[in-house]
Amino acid sequence: xxxxxxxxxxxxxxxxxxxxxxxxxxxxxxxxxxxxxxxxxxxxxxxxxxxxxxxxxxxxxxxxxxxxxxxxxxxxxxxxxxxxxxxxxxxxxxxxxxxxxxxxxxxxxxxxxxxxxxxxxxxxxxxxxxxxxxxxxxxxxxxxxxxxxxxxxxxxxxxxxxxxxxxxxxxxxxxxxxxxxxxxxxxxxxxxxxxxxxxxxxxxxxxx
Ligand code: FES
Ligand code: FES
Numbered sequence: 385x386x387x388x389x390x391x392x393x394x395x396x397x398x399x400x401x402x403x404x405x406x407x408x409x410x411x412x413x414x415x416x417x418x419x420x421x422x423x424x425x426x427x428x429x430x431x432x433x434x435x436x437x438x439x440x441x442x443x444x445x446x447x448x449x450x451x452x453x454x455x456x457x458x459x460x461x462x463x464x465x466x467x468x469x470x471x472x473x474x475x476x477x478x479x480x481x482x483x484x485x486x487x488x489x490x491x492x493x494x495x496x497x498x499x500x501x502x503x504x505x506x507x508x509x510x511x512x513x514x515x516x517x518x519x520x521x522x523x524x525x526x527x528x529x530x531x532x533x534x535x536x537x538x539x540x541x542x543x544x545x546x547x548x549x550x551x552x553x554x555x556x557x558x559x560x561x562x563x564x565x566x567x568x569x570x571x572x573x574x575x576x577x578x579x580x581x582x583x584x585x586x587x588x589x590x591x592x
Pocket of ligand 2: 493494495496497498499500528529530531532
């Protein structure tokens with residue numbers, strides 16, 4: 385009997401022929417594992433909402449690499465040996481958000497949020513590749529957003545560029561500075577200019 389083994393967020397998954405042959409990775413993640421953070425919309429590789437990160441040997445180079453895939457286009461039976469990371473494995477409210485998630489929020493790069501896991505996972509899979517702003521922008525040709533108008537998301541993405549503009553770098557520095565409030569125990573963790581949302585004024589004042 386064919387047995388396919390792979391991990392999802394570090395958990396071992398085994399599938400055999402009892403699973404329908406044409407089950408997509410997207411359907412498996414969402415409906416078998418219940419990881420609905422990975423979205424699905426077009427089902428044909430056009431929107432990027434279903435992107436997950438994979439670490440595996442690439443057939444083209446025979447090297448173990450980190451890359452992203454559109455999970456709607458991948459069959460579960462082609463995932464043998466893969467280490468798959470979904471948005472649930474990147475960061476969350478309880479354990480803390482990743483740097484990519486934080487920047488997208490701070491740059492106002494999310495509205496309804498449906499596309500956001502795809503952008504986050506695409507960026508997370510590129511994070512250690514040292515790409516320029518232009519290269520990063522090109523790498524997101526397969527991600528769409530119906531709400532934000534793209535600019536805020538691209539600003540957040542391009543702030544990871546090796547040649548990030550001084551303006552974007554400054555925004556990241558501001559963001560880091562403002563998170564001091566959170567590190568010092570402030571409960572809201574938001575910008576100090578949003579003081580009315582903070583329950584502990586003394587902490588905000590101290591952080592400044
Ligand atoms: Fe649109 Fe996969 S659902 S690219
Ligand atoms: Fe709504 Fe992108 S934030 S589709």
